[in-house]
Amino acid sequence: MVVTRTLQGLPADRDGRAALLDLRLLASSDLHAHLCPFNYFTDRRDDGVGLAGLADLIAQARADCPNTLLLDNGDTLQGAPLGDAAVSDLLPEGSAHPMIAAMNALGYDAATLGNHDFDFGLAALERALADARFPVLLANATRSGGAPFLPPHVILERSLTDRAGRAHSLRIGLTGVVPPQLAQWGHAHLAGRIEVAPMLPAAARATASLRAAGADLVIVMAHSGLGQPDAPPDAENAARAIARIAGVDAVIAGHSHGVFPPEGLARHDPGAAALVQPGCNGSHLGQIDLVLSRDRISDRWTVSAATSRTTPAPGTPPPKTRQPRALRDQLSRAHRMTRSYAARVIGRSAVPLETYFSLRAPCAATQLIADAQRAAVQPVIAADPALAALPLLSATTPFKAGGRGGPSAYTDVPAGPLLLRHAADLYGYTNGLALLRATGAQLRDWLERSASAFHRIEPGAPGPQPLIDHAFASYNFDRMDGLLYEIDVSAAARTNAEGDILHDGPGRIRNLRHRDGRPVAESDSVLVVTNTYRAAGGGHHAAAATCELIHEAADPVRDRLVAHIAASPAPLAPSVPPGWSFTPLGGTPVIFETGPGALRHDARAQALGLSQKGKSPAGFMRYLLHI
Incomplete structure (x- = not known):
């Protein structure tokens, strides 16, 4: 042009x-x-x-x-x-x-x-x-x-x-x-x-x-x-x-x-x-x-x-x-x-590690990163009884899950040997590790930014509506492991895909709870392990930058991920606990778009309530979902 x-x-x-x-x-x-x-x-x-x-x-x-x-x-x-x-x-x-x-x-x-x-x-x-x-x-x-x-x-x-x-x-x-x-x-x-x-x-x-x-x-x-x-x-x-x-x-x-x-x-x-x-x-x-x-x-x-x-x-x-x-x-x-570098073997996985459905529900790929981050900060927390008394959350993201990257930008690591190239695929950046102390109010604001990954859905509207906003960069969709919460896509997002603030009123996060079911109060104090980029507000996550920095290390989170994989005596099979979900909208039909490689994981698609509807003109695989 x-x-x-x-x-x-x-x-x-x-x-x-x-x-x-x-x-x-x-x-x-x-x-x-x-x-x-x-x-x-x-x-x-x-x-x-x-x-x-x-x-x-x-x-x-x-x-x-x-x-x-x-x-x-x-x-x-x-x-x-x-x-x-x-x-x-x-x-x-x-x-x-x-x-x-x-x-x-x-x-x-x-x-x-x-x-x-x-x-x-x-x-x-x-x-x-x-x-x-x-x-x-x-x-x-x-x-x-x-x-x-x-x-x-x-x-x-x-x-x-x-x-x-x-x-x-x-x-x-x-x-x-x-x-x-x-x-x-x-x-x-x-x-x-x-x-x-x-x-x-x-x-x-x-x-x-x-x-x-x-x-x-x-x-x-x-x-x-x-x-x-x-x-x-x-x-x-x-x-x-x-x-x-x-x-x-x-x-x-x-x-x-x-x-x-x-x-x-x-x-x-x-x-x-x-x-x-x-x-x-x-x-x-x-x-x-x-x-x-x-x-x-x-x-x-x-x-x-x-x-x-x-x-x-x-x-x-x-x-x-x-x-x-x-x-x-x-x-x-x-x-x-x-x-030669990418082919170095670091461990094994008993399950596929893919991100095709990471914007539908928590997945094994992000859980593996969350687990590695938790393990990396345990020595810091153990050394301070005041920190050890606080709940520990692990914030991570599917770095490659479509969005601006297009229909080929997904991670798909098969079960079997895990190589260095797989670790780089799961965690594509060299961000350092950060441990933050956050309030319940800061957690809610943090998650509201992630909730702008979706278009606004009108309940009861005729015909399926598109769910995923592909202008949103998937590496900004933080999942907060250790919390239970819903995303209400019938409400207006607080920010647009780029992170510009649209309004300061109520957003999309509903029923924010601790893992044991207790509601998260605005004044609650928790620990969040994340990366240094996010801790500084990167990706227009302004709430993260307002949290108290407890500890940071320059060595990359990806190195911690590699060490976590290598330390496992058995093939890894991350256990994915309940986390976030969509607020029910009476069975409203929406179109969930993901990479065409999702066809290799049909059992997971079905378990998530997704039924295949063919490719979009842009090359994404379209699935019907009722919310």
Whole structure:
């Protein structure tokens, strides 16, 4: 899809403008350690992911426009098993991080960081960046003493050719920003070491500095979703607002995994810089084409027109690839290393661990994580009699259960050997462990955020109504193991799918009780074990951030999960106690959509009252459910 914004009429010689120059910006974002076209969770080829799948698009785009810059917008080093393998003992000492080596081979011109690039800690991040042959920029992160963590901006001097074949020297200013919420999400790694300022003021200061230093144009790599044009300074998603900063000529967005411009959309915000958001995991290549004109009198370059587009990855390898030899060699090495890492056996499961029905009822997959988290904090609780006297809840989530990830984004681990790739599939992030003290009121507010995963259902309405809101990210659907409660989907949700507060009145949580059946009073005090991201309010779970932090540890919850699996002398068979359910609505029919792989678990579907109704146009499997 192409979006065009014309800033002014193209100049003619009689207007005193002698040169027209085309500059192309190519961008990737949120690659999340997807390098090869392979799904290491399922151990199968997947041509829908991977930086390698963009290599031919990059080569073609460069061939069509020699004046080209290639940029990456962060969240590059973490997310797939390759990211874990790169910090394991399998990466030879002195070797470059596979993602960085691949970006070197493709000739990236600059990059910024995303919040997940910090997930392995500062030492691992700095080791990875040391081998980058391109500047990595970050304008709103400083060390505790005030020094920049990375260069805040850079001016690249490039000799570019105009439409008449004449060479010109351009000074191209680049900067990058990351959501300020990183300071909370990564508290266990960053506290006392890194401070993160709001993006909008930082981007404005960097832009002013670049212009004062003689930059002919300014490009901002904003690891941030689109947001609103009037987003507040400390917003998590603010790319549209950054595009309105005076002096900014182009913005690369990311973070929220969206695609802008998408199919069928053709607009730019009036008075704003060109903007592109290239999806995630290598799904799309972002492209901004700028037409620059040079004034003979002022000798200044200005943007006369801007065109944005996103091009989806081909999906299948071309007959003849344009991948550089250095990239092909790197792909081969990285692929072998990652498969070896992912195949390590850590234990066995006596039951399937799947998330197809995790938004219908508690499941074994999330129960296994809940059990591992409980085991991990037992030593902390045992050391303090005051803590030991409190009920312990375990909050976890089905990290892959459709939603924005689509019909293939589910975990499906068969009974049998459990491998490291299965643990990474069950728990895809490297969040640390956190123990909180919460009140009953905070628990209710916490669960209200999760309850926005569903559409509002009108009891008695004719025909089945859709239940699942696929705009909701499944990793925000927290299940509170240790409580009994209902979700009343006939009531209005307190927040929308993105977490914006819609109203402060009564929500959807009903009959909130302790496991023994006692009602949870607003003033009750309980312990909740969760991850550091959620404890900081990540996923717009504001209630979690208001709880008292008792203990946190930077080492990943996933490592605790692996240890829990390995410690079991017998195959695991998590016992799933009663938990949450839907408030009965008189048998109102709804459509529950999940991944087509759910067909492999027909007995569980039937036990949950689901009857198959075929696929949706979007590829989800549709089931009829009466609430």
